[in-house]
Structure formats: structure tokens, C-alpha cells
Amino acid sequence: MASGNVLSSRLRERVDAVLLLAGWRRLALAVLAGALAAAALPPVDAFPVYALSFPVLVLLLDSVYGEGRRLLLSLRDAALVGWGFGFGYFVAGLWWLGAAFIAGGDQFLWLMPLGVLGLPAVLALFPAAGLALARLGWHAGPTRILLLAAGLGAAEWLRGTLFTGFPWNGFGQAFANHLLLAQIVSVIGTEALGPVLVAIFAAPVLLVSGGGLAARFLLSGLAAVALVGIALFGAVRLDPVGGTRVDFERLPLVSGVKIRIMQPNIPQDARLALPDGDALLARFFTLSDRAKGAHAAGIADVTHLIWPESPFPFVLERNPRAIEAIRRFLSAGTVLVTGAVRAEATGDDSRPIRFFNALQVLDRTGIVAGYDKVHLVPFGEFLPAEGLLRRLGLREFVREIGGFTPGAGRRALAVPGLPGVTPLICYEVIFPAEIAGDTGDGPFINVTNDAWFGYTFGPFQHVAQARLRAIEFGRPLIRAANSGISAVFDPYGRTIAQLPLGIADVLDAPLPASLSGTVQRRLSGFGFATVMILLAVLGLSGRKWR
Template identity: 45%
Template structure:
């Protein structure tokens, strides 16, 4: 078995690149919906051995860094292709217009994202050591690259490596202490440590790092077992939720000719008798972009909604909205919004999406001009795309505590859930994953939204067009849900929020401190190694 590590490290040329690609692809099995944690070891241990093989004796000084960069890119390309292949489904919804762009989504985006782990491998190689301390160097480098991936160029933290620990109920509880990026560091340390089993020179050096990693995994699980209460979380008084999941195919959802059929479906599902004689809901929740028209400018549809709602009840729904055009403009600005409507059909308030999906909800103006000049159009059926809101706000809804509203993609960003000011008492996420059909994508999206509950100590209410709709308590427990690809309703109470988590108080400081200590340890070991005779 020890020969395996040496042979992997000695691979050269295309065989080395292929091994890195395969190792990265294996890591995707640790992500939802599979959640196979040992796949992280299968992915990260070969990465350690391949990086070992970049030390090339008399080669030029920068050769190991160039080798690390290529390895990191190949590893990342494999990881993102295997984890994000389902993006191709979106290009087939209107295949006659967008099938040509499918390779750019399925291969082009992973190719760009792979530059982040390439940077992580370079950082790791700069700090590399011949002993178990290289596990810390590797975890440090890839954690930095994952933080950068989540923030640069509008950010894309999808399938962050920390999600490997962020799916299991017990293991995910550590997110209440260190958040997603803290889980990233822990996942990397635990997943990479077994590499030392096949490279250590003595029995002690072979088993110390893997033993500590196993102990760390047990400690995380024990903390989770202690933190999650045996009993259900109490409910907010006088709140009865109804989440409607219509399961509409994407090609029907944005067709204006289907407006009447869609409204009948929404209204019929929302008025369905509750299970076991459940009381009339106080809050009905519909998913993102619920209508192929502007609801706030359609008096007839607002009147239909008014007939659905009982006294004192409200509808919370995703709906595109448009501002009045400014002087000299033909049309106003469009926003992807959540709107709150009362029993009189009056719109009481709205939240406009802040973090838009690049190329899905907007295209930079110079690219938009090129697309139109070529006779093509962008994905969104909105002239010019959506405008982002300038500031995140807490949504006020009658009968509910303050709400941290998120629309679709926004729920994957751990630092963008809460607005400045007082803390809300629940997270609301409306989304439309119909673009991606019955693929891993919607499962991955739900898992990331669910982890926000643990980080913030807040319940999550999620309405998704095709699923997964759910009520999640502040510990990440799924109280009720509708699976992917079914229509129906969820009737549920609203769990109360937990006190402010330690992550929310000092999570960023804890990650910075951990990475700083890690860096100090590795640098100290490198100096010791260089000064030893």
C-alpha cells in the first residue's frame, strides 16, 4: 500500500493530470445528494501525494509552483465538472435558443473556477513540508482559495468543501461556532490526514495525524449530539404557515399564455383542505418568480388572491416587479422581488433581490449588446435583465417576527443573510430550481440554505417551485418538507429562533485566528527543518 503513494507522486505528464482530475471528481461524491464522506479522503489524499511529487531536485526554482498550479487546476476542474454538470439542464429548457451555450456552462464555468484550487495548491506548495505538517499547509492553502471563491467576482461558494461536514445533522452543528469556512478548514484537515498513513517513515508518524483527525471527527459529532436538543423547538404563537409547491416545468412557468392556468393552480393548491383539519393558515408562501406577468400591475390577479386569503392572513410570494420609468425611459427598472399581499389585495411591502445570478439574471451591458447584435438573447425574460437592490433590508410581514429574506441564489452566501441592524427571527428563502430538473442541483441548493439555519440559529422557511420546500428549525432539523418533483402544500408552525450563535458573534475572528495559528505552525516547522543538520 505504501507503494501506492509513491507511484502516485511519481506520475508525470498526462497521467499526473488525469490522476488529479479523477481525484477532484471523486470529491464531488462528498457533496449532496450523495454525502459520502469517505470520498473526501479518496479526493484529498492523492492530492497530497501528487503535491509531494512536485519537488523536483535540480529543476528551476519555480518549477514546483508551476507543477502545483497545474495539479490544482486539474483537480479543481475534475471537482467542478463532476459537481456542477447538472447546470447543463438549464440550457435545454429552451434548447432551440440556448443549447449552443451548454459547453460554456458545463465545461467553461468549471474551467474558470478551477483557478481557485490552483491558487490553493500554490499556497500549499509554498509552505510544503515532508512530514504531517504538510496537511496543515494543504488545508491552509485550499481554505484561503475557498474563501476567495466565495467573494471574488461577485462570489460563487457553491459546493464549498465545508459542505462535506455540513450535511450530517451532528457534524453541521459546528457551523454555529465557525461557519461554512471554518467547516472548510476542518473538512480539509480530516479528509487529507489519512494520506500520511502511506507516507510516514515510522509507525508513530504514520498514525498520529490520521488518529488526531479521527478524534477531531468524533469530537465534532459529540458536540453536535450535545447541541441538538432531544425535544422539538417551541413554535411562535398564532402563526400557521402554508408553503405551496406547484411543481411547474420551467418552459411553462414563463409563458404568458399560461397565466390563467398558473393562477388557478396556485389558488387551488393554496386553498386545499389542511391535513387532519388544520386551522386556516395565517401566512401562505409561494415560490420565486411565481408569475409570467407583473403581479403588482394586475388588478384582476390581486383580486383573486384577496378571495383566497382569510381575515388577517397574508400571501408572501416571489414576483418580478417594475419601477415606473424615469423621464426619457421607455420602461422602468425590473427587480426580482418578494411581495407581501393582504386579504384586500393590497401589496404591503417588498424585498428586492440584492445578489443577482451573473448571466442568469443580468448580463454586463457590453456583453448584452454583443449578444443582441448576434441575434441571441439572455436567459431571463426581462428586457435588459434585473437590477440589483442597493441594500439588503429586513422584511416586515404582519404577524411574523422580522424576516431575513433571500431569493434563490442568495441563500448560499453565509455573510449575506442578515441586513445591518437588529437581528431577524427567521430566514425566508423563495426559489425556482425548475431549471435543473431531477438533478443534484436542487439538493445541493437546499443543503446550503439549510446550513444557514445552523450558522445563524434561525429557522428557515423555504418555498421552491419544484422542490425542495421545507421548514427547518434553528438546529438544521427538517421539521417538514416536500421532496423534489412533486406538487403539494406544507402546513407547519414556525419554530422560534435560538439565541445569537457564537459564529455570528465572533466567527470571522475564529477563522482568522485558526488560519493564523496554522500558518505560524507551518512556518515554524519549515524553519526548524531548514536549520536542522
Template identity: 40%
Template structure:
């Protein structure tokens, strides 16, 4: 191999990168959207992570051709639009449960959310373009700077305007548990940062300013990093305990009730009866606690003593029935306030524990733009829910302290447990009640389960998830699934409650602090790369 061979990019990659950089107009934007859609296939349920080695270099080569701030923003925006359009198509399925009423919202749900979320990707590429225009982020520094910018705006997407941290790039690793163990150290945002960094390194192979030996060396080092992370994760899993909480046997009830029938006036009592029958079906080992899904009881439990007694009749002796319910109370001026709640009922029919959902779904459970959209929330049948207090540690009879989470509250990293300064003891498990019947047999329920599973690894704490339909299951503190009911399946699964880790993970102690340090390091490296290879 000659010295020239070591300093010039491979011919095919060089032509490909030059061709993409040379695209203009709609061709450039269409290519960006295509690469964004390709990146979606790396996420659950497909999990084709190697496709990121094509998608992110493609985005960087398109960005190389941007000549103005507007073009730089547009490249990232169209990438993000294609990414979220394909990744979030399933949200529109919720409207078809009452399409005659919400037909007008179909284009907003299908394209409106991707349009907004793509803004974050657009600002990420714009930031890289502006900094490179000032002489920073040269050579391989461009890759590092891009990964840092992407991770920064991914973090912002998870926090601003109540946040929507769905389909973060790091979730692509939920199908490969050894690598996913990394979130116990740096969280899902940190794993996303490393994933984008390594996936973008092939872009350096086509950069004439980067010697080929250095470009190949960087790519090899990046792949070695994930190999080492996977090896460490494998060792961590090999040493994992299978210990379970003594004296606890859970029954998860998944009735698979069609969303169009769930709230129908003539079906509500029948739906409850079906779940009662499932709760008392025979099993090989006695259960101590029965758990139903989000709003599994579509009636106001506090106002119906007969209903409470009926639920108490299927409660295991000395145990509890834990279920999702709507709750209503009078507001300061006598107006009704509605809550999406969890209630624990004992054998006498008394409610011995309660939790109100605190992180509500915009448009689904409340209307943030009511001034311009004078309609009710979709999930509340026109009514709006009120928010309860933040994460809590709930003490329930016969169970370790639990952090209850309803629906998509489980998607927020670092916000699923009460803060230490709140005075509550650290919970020993998480309980996620949800209803994914809104979305049918789409990618949404699979993504939701994968995201919930990641919280267990981050916090080193088991997670029990009960859904009206798919996917219900028990995940231990290392993310291993110990019991599961698949999407659309009607039935029950009995399972032990895994023990939490004896001490919090690094992420459980410092939250996104380790990610923040990693992010700052990447920015520092990228910004220092000034006109030198």
C-alpha cells in the first residue's frame, strides 16, 4: 500500500459522499428523509442497529453540501421528519377508536408530531454547521461534534414542553441485553451518544482531510468500544442473581379488551367481570397479589361500595388487588376533577393505597392548546384529567415499597422514582400500568415495552408491567424478562417479584450526570479539532 493509498479515501465512498454532498433542492431533502427513515429501522421492533452505519454517515455527507444556515437546518429537519414519521406512525391508530369524532386530528397526529420533533434534529445539524463554519469540528472532529450535538438535542427533546423522549437512538440495543447494561452507568442518553458517535465514524473514511489509517483506526476503536461494553455487560449478566422477594406471587391480568368496547356503556360491567374471572382462575401456586391494567375498572370506585366489595371478593387472602381506575373529586370551586389513578383494594373491599398519574399525555389526557382547540382530550372521552403529585414510594400490604407509573410515565429517564430529598425511602420495584389497546398490532406497544424495560436496567430495579393488551410482563433489575404475555393475548401470568439490586446503579445515584460529563467531553474534543487532521 502506497502513501497515497493511506491518505486518500476509498474511491466508492468518495464518490458516494461527493454525490450526496452535491445533491440540491428536493433531491437533498428527499435523501435526508430517506436516511431518517432508515435510522428508524434500528429501533424496536426491528432492531437493525447496523443500519445506523449507513444512516448517520449519509446525513453527515448531505450536511457537507449545505451552503447556508437554512440548508443545514433543512437537512437535519427532513432527516428527523422521516425518522419520526416512520417511527411514530402508530399514534394515529388511537384516533380510529372514534374516527367520526377525531377525524380532523388524523393529519395532525400523523404529520404534526414529526414536524415538531424534527425541529430538534434540524437545530442539531445547524449547530454543527455553524461551528464548522468557524473552523471547529474539522476532520474526525466533525463526527464527534455531530454526535454531541445530536445527543444534546435528543436530551432537550426529552425535557422541553413536558418532554417526549420516545425512540431515542440507544433503544436500538434493547434487543442485545449485554450492551444495554451500559445504561446502568450512563443512562439511555449516554448510550445514544456513544451509538451515534460510532455509527457516524464511517463518514471519516470518505473525508480527504482524514488519513485513511486514522479513519479506519477510529472506526475500529469505536467498534472495539461496543465490543468491550458488550463483554462487560455479559459478565454483569453472568453474575446476576435470580433472587425473588419471599412470600410474593403476582398475577398479571391481561384481558385484551378492544378499545372501542372498553368504555362502552353496555360493556363496562362485563369487562370488569371478565377480569374478575381471570383473577380467580386456577393455578399451580397460590398468588398473593393480583394486578390489573390502566383504567381496568372503567367506573368510579370511590363512589360504588358494591363494586369495591366485588373486587374484594377476588382479592387473594391477606393480599391485594391493584388496578387502574378513573377517580373524581371536587375542586376548589366544586367543579369535578378527574384523575387517572391506581387503587389497591383488600379483601374487605377497602381501598388501602392510591396513586394519581402525574405526567399526563398532551392532547390525550389534557388539551394544552385549548384556546385554539376547543375540544376535549381524546383519552378522557372529552373530559380532561388533572395531574397528581410527582413520583412516590407507595407502601402496600405484603409488598416492598413500589414506585407506581401509569402509561407513558415510564418513558422518562431519571424521573421514575421519587427524589431522595422528598423524604421517601427508595422503592424496591416499579409498577407500570398501561393500556396499549389504543394502538392495535403496531410497532407502538413493542417500543413502549422496550422503553420500560430499559428503566429497569438504568435503576437496577425490577419492573412489573400490566397492560390491557400487550405487552405485560416482569423484568428483573438487569432487564431480563422473567414472565410475559404477548400483544393481543388474553390471559394471566403468575410470576415472582425479582429482588432489586442491593445498591443503586451509578445512573441511579447520579442520574444524567455521567451523560453530561461525556457530552461535555465530546464537545470539547470536537471544538478543539481546528483545521487539522
């Protein structure tokens, strides 16, 4: 008993120390808490660190609230805490973006600090706004943790929406590689999971701070029950199909479909050097025809061959020799789905041709279908405020063709032999709200080139977000990545087959059938709205309940 009292006393001392922080010390602790929270994300996947980071954030808001300053000054201090947390979180979670400035060539090296530190500083404005919003309704009762969750949830929604959106590394993505826990996104979606996790993992702070004893233990207990409930839901959902490991005897497959993904692993500096197109195409053919087993016949065994994003140093549809070579290479029953650059005349002398980042389908008759990427990467594929930024000397990374033009609109891709395909080029896969209206009943096909980021956290985070889309919408996902990680996921997010990062190889897999639908697919957006309303109402009602 004495040792328990000593432990409790020491813990109370540390809580009081946080509550007494001010100025740069409070900001420094917020930055450290944010950096620690980033360890919850792939590939570290240590989501229990949230149980340290979010309680610290609650205590830092308590310290702002407890100072009794005028509201505007208190809001400023709360925003500063939120900014510090966000800055630490995004620097620790997005440091790998610096690799793109190296791969992009010497002319981009001077911009590396803007990518590694400048972008996190800007993104941190969103959690700054979220904590200021939470401070508006803050109180000393236990339900204040729900206000933190609501504030950060609103901030994350804005981050994924404003200025074309960048929802990378949302808090809910911490469960991406924990399949039992990730199944809940089939009901509420990844956007709603984020604020739910904030509330759950902020709850331990109630054991040492704020409100009456009964209420504190009640809410802490409810948070623990919610986490256990999420795990139980996942277990119940996965048990009939074999659990977290794929059981092919119980997994429905699309009959007659044999997928092959070609992962060429071409370094980005080699791609930018524009290698000889004929030699590159020959290399793709050799790799794509590789026999994977003693009785395999290479491309003759394949119904659908998938190549990654923009693999050619030429415009495919304007290169008859390349199209003819592909036609001769494909067997009678094989269809190729490949990334490509598409060109279109504009009739404008100032810019006679515009280019599209495209996905094109070919068989032995030539190009039979295509899709142009709609959601382009700012600064990577197009330059926002182009006139102004070009005068300042800035260029997009895809500088050889002067950037891309967005496609006219999202639409299905007609691939012979496959049920309705939803095409997703590169980071289009991280925007669930944009996919929600899609009516396809077949697989997602996601082609990408993550060679920009080398062997860093970036490719692991990207593929984890792709996995979440499969779970949310109950549809298999086929992912072809130039340097990896290429994979096929079933509608539960389980890995059917996968190639590691940084190798050249092919991956063969069957195609799992889609589910009839998920709650998230049918009611997209309602899960997030419901969670946010509940958090805000219950959080504010705690002022009177206290």
C-alpha cells in the first residue's frame, strides 16, 4: 500500500509539473508529444503511444485553461500548443518527403527545408485550430477529453479537404496494419476513427486529473470497453473467413482471373534521365514473362497484367512502335493495365499540348480504355498559383512536360474480364470521400511510383492507406508500385500477395470477390458526422454534468 501511495504521489507531482508549464517549455512538451504520437503510424505501428501523447495534450490544455487569462489570450495559447503538437507530429511522420527533393535533382535541393520543416509548420496550423476550437468549450470535468477529440477531428477533416486536401497520416491510420482493430472502418470510416482514438487514448488522463472520482473512472472504463469492443468486432467480422490470415478455401474468388503485377524497381534518378524507351520496354517484357514456378508459363498463364504509374519515357498512345510491341507481347487472353502519360492538343499557341497522368488498358487490338488522374499532387504534378510561383523560380517536380492537367472527372475503368474497376493513380487512394460515390463492384486498381521516396517510411504509409480503402469499401485492391510495395488485398484488408520494397519481380495472385457492401460504403460521411456530433454534444454537456 505504501509503495502504491508513493507511485501515486510521484505521478501527481508529474501532472502538476505539466500543469505549471508555460511559454517555451509548454511548447517544447507539445512538440515532443506530437513526435511521439507519430510512432503510432506505419511502419512503426506502436499505437499505444497515443495513451501518452493525448493525455499530455489534455494536461497542456488544462494548463492554458487554468491560467484564467482573457479568452483571446487563452485561445492563442491553446492554438500554440496545438501548433507545437502538430509540428512534432508532422516532422516525425513526414520527414521522408525530403527524399523527393534529392531524387528530383540538384535544382530542388535548396527546397528541402521547405518540405521537411516548412510543410509540417503549415500543416500544424490545422491542429492549432483544432485545439483553439476545443478551448472554446473547455472545462475541468472529465468529458473535456471529448472536446479535444472533436476539435482534432474537425481539424483533420479540414486538412483533408482544404486546398485540394492532404489527409496523409490521419490519427485513424494508426490501426491500418492491425487487422482486428482496423475492421471498424468498414462501419465508421477512417476519418471517424481518428477522433474516436483521440477520445479513447486521452482517457487515461482522467485517472489523475479532473472531475469527480466516479465520473473519471466511469469514462476511463468506457474508453477501455470501446477499445475492446473494436477488437471484438474485428474478430467477429473476420472469423467466418478464416481470421487475420487468408484462408483460400473460405475466400470467394472471381472465377478465371489471374493477376500479375510487374514491379520494375527503376530508381527515380534513372527515370529522370529518360532511358532508351525500346530497351526499357524490352526489360518490362522480360520481367513480365518471368516464370514463377516449375510449371509456370509466364505471361501465358496471366489474364490481367498490371504495370505501375507512368513507366514509359514517352507518350504511349503517340508511339505506334511501342503499342505494336505490346500487342505482340500479350497473349490472346491477356489484358495489360498500365500507367502512362497521355497527350492532347489544345489549339492554344501558348500551350499547344496538355498532358494527363493516365491509366490505360491494352489488349492485342491496342488501347481499349483509359482514365485520366483527377486529383493531382500539388507541386509534384501541378503548380498552385502557377503564374506567381513560376516568377519566383519554382517548378513542379514533373518538369519535363510542364506539369499535368487534371482529368475531367472520376469514372470507372472498363477492363475486359474484370467486374467494375475503380482506378486510383498514386495518392488518389488516400481520399476515401472522393471514392465514396463510385458505383464499381469490382477491385480498386492503384498504380503508383514511390521511388521518389526511396527506402523510407513513405511507401509503407502509402500502402497502409490503400489497405484501409479495401476494408472501408469491402472491395479488393490491386496495387502496382514501381519500387514497391506492390500487393493484392482482399475486402478485409488481408494480404493475398505482396512484393517487398526495393526489388524487381512479378507478383501473381487470384482476385478476391467484393463484398455486397459495407456500412461505410452505403452511408459514407454519416459515420464521421455522427461521431463528431456525439463528441461535441457529450463534451459540452459535461460542463453542467460536472
